[in-house]
Amino acid sequence: MSRIKTCVEAIYEGVDSVASRMPAMPVSEVLLVRLLMLTAGALLREFEVKLKPYGLNDSDFRTLMMLYSSEDGTATPGRLCLLAEQKPTNMTRIANALAKRDLISRSHATHDRRQVVLRITPAGRRFVAKMLPPLFPSLVESFACFSAAERKTFERLLKKLALHIDPLVDPDATP
Amino acid sequence: MSRIKTCVEAIYEGVDSVASRMPAMPVSEVLLVRLLMLTAGALLREFEVKLKPYGLNDSDFRTLMMLYSSEDGTATPGRLCLLAEQKPTNMTRIANALAKRDLISRSHATHDRRQVVLRITPAGRRFVAKMLPPLFPSLVESFACFSAAERKTFERLLKKLALHIDPLVDPDATP
DNA sequence: GGCTAATAGTTCGCTAGTGAACTATCAGGC
DNA sequence: GCCTGATAGTTCACTAGCGAACTATTAGCC
Numbered sequence: 001m002s003r004i005k006t007c008v009e010a011i012y013e014g015v016d017s018v019a020s021r022m023p024a025m026p027v028s029e030v031l032l033v034r035l036l037m038l039t040a041g042a043l044l045r046e047f048e049v050k051l052k053p054y055g056l057n058d059s060d061f062r063t064l065m066m067l068y069s070s071e072d073g074t075a076t077p078g079r080l081c082l083l084a085e086q087k088p089t090n091m092t093r094i095a096n097a098l099a100k101r102d103l104i105s106r107s108h109a110t111h112d113r114r115q116v117v118l119r120i121t122p123a124g125r126r127f128v129a130k131m132l133p134p135l136f137p138s139l140v141e142s143f144a145c146f147s148a149a150e151r152k153t154f155e156r157l158l159k160k161l162a163l164h165i166d167p168l169v170d171p172d173a174t175p
Numbered sequence: 176m177s178r179i180k181t182c183v184e185a186i187y188e189g190v191d192s193v194a195s196r197m198p199a200m201p202v203s204e205v206l207l208v209r210l211l212m213l214t215a216g217a218l219l220r221e222f223e224v225k226l227k228p229y230g231l232n233d234s235d236f237r238t239l240m241m242l243y244s245s246e247d248g249t250a251t252p253g254r255l256c257l258l259a260e261q262k263p264t265n266m267t268r269i270a271n272a273l274a275k276r277d278l279i280s281r282s283h284a285t286h287d288r289r290q291v292v293l294r295i296t297p298a299g300r301r302f303v304a305k306m307l308p309p310l311f312p313s314l315v316e317s318f319a320c321f322s323a324a325e326r327k328t329f330e331r332l333l334k335k336l337a338l339h340i341d342p343l344v345d346p347d348a349t350p
Numbered sequence: 351g352g353c354t355a356a357t358a359g360t361t362c363g364c365t366a367g368t369g370a371a372c373t374a375t376c377a378g379g380c
Numbered sequence: 381g382c383c384t385g386a387t388a389g390t391t392c393a394c395t396a397g398c399g400a401a402c403t404a405t406t407a408g409c410c
C-alpha cells in the first residue's frame with residue numbers, strides 16, 4: 001500500500017472515530033485542513049528532492065526567484081521576508097548561503113544605511129535559467145489529474161481561502 | 176498591507192514576470208503549487224500557535240490523535256510513521272516527549288520483540304478530551320468563506336490530487 | 351540448528367527555522 | 381543639535397526533523 005493513500009484513509013477513519021465520541025467536532029473542516037496539509041507537504045517534499053541536486057531548499061529557491069523576477073534584480077531582506085513568508089533570522093542565513101555561492105551580492109542602501117540591498121548576480125541569473133526548465137515536467141505531471149476547469153476551480157478556491165485566513169492568521173497586520 | 180495578500184500578489188506578479196522571459200514555464204501549475212503551499216503553511220502556523228499552550232506541535236498532536244482514535248488505543252512507532260508521514264527518527268523523539276508527560280506508555284510486543292507498542296494512557300485521553308474542543312472555533316472560522324458546495328468540491332479536488340501524486344512522490348511503494 | 355538477510359527502533363550528527371537580545375541607523379519632537 | 385523611540389539586520393541559543401550508522405530481533409534457507 002502506498003504512503004499517501006494510507007494517510008488519506010487514516011485521516012478519514014481517524015476523524016470518523018473521534019467524531020463518534022465528540023459530536024461537536026467540525027468534521028468537514030478537519031478533513032479539509034488535514035488533506036490540505038498532507039498534499040502540500042507531499043508536494044513540498046517532492047519539490048525539494050528535485051532542488052537538492054542544485055544545493056537549494058524551497059526557501060532558498062523562493063528567495064532567489066523573488067530576486068530573479070524583481071524589476072531590477074534587487075530587494076532588501078525585509079521585503080523578501082514579507083514575500084517569502086520568512087523570519088529575518090532565516091533570511092540572513094539564506095542570504096549568506098546564496099552570497100557565498102556568488103548567486104547574489106550584498107550592499108548597503110545609500111538613502112538608508114540600515115538597509116541591505118540584495119542583488120542577483122549574472123551568475124545567479126544563468127543558474128536560474130539553467131535549473132528552472134528541468135523542474136517543469138514533474139510539476140506538470142503532479143497536476144495532470146486535473147482538467148483545465150478543475151485547475152481553475154482549485155486555484156479560485158485556494159486563493160479565496162488564502163485571502164480569507166489572512167486577517168485570522170495575522171491579526172496585527174494593517175488591513 | 177497584510178501578509179498573505181502581499182504574498183499572493185507577489186506570487187502572481189513573480190510568475191508573470193518569469194513567464195515572459197521563459198515561455199516554457201507551466202504557469203497554471205506553478206500558481207497552484209505556490210498557492211497550495213502558502214495556504215497550507217499559513218494554516219499550519221496558525222494551528223501550531225493554538226497548540227503551543229498545550230506544549231505540542233502538529234506532529235506531536237497528530238501522533239497523539241492517531242493513538243486516541245485507534246481501536247484499542249495502541250500502535251507501533253512504525254505504523255504511526257506511516258500514518259503521520261514521519262520518519263522513524265522523529266517518531267522516537269515524539270514518543271519520548273509524549274511518554275515523558277505520561278500521555279502515552281511504551282512496552283514491547285510479545286509476539287515480535289523488535290516492536291514497541293505505544294499506548295495512550297487514561298491521562299492522555301483526558302488531555303485530548305479537554306484540549307480538542309477549544310481548537311474547533313478557529314478551524315471553523317478558517318473555512319467559513321466556503322459554501323457547503325465549495326467545501327465538497329475543495330475536498331474532492333484535494334483528495335484527487337493527493338491520490339494522484341502518491342505514486343509520483345513515492346515511486347518505490349507497493350502500488 | 352545455524353548462517354544470512356530483512357525488519358523495528360534508536361542514537362548521532364547535521365540542516366532548517368525560531369524567538370530573544372543586540373547593533374546600527376533613522377525620524378520626530380523639543 | 382540632541383534625546384527618544386522605531387526600524388533593519390544580525391547573532392546566539394534553542395527546537396524540529398532528517399539521513400546514516402548501529403542494535404536487537406525475526407524469518408528464511410540450507
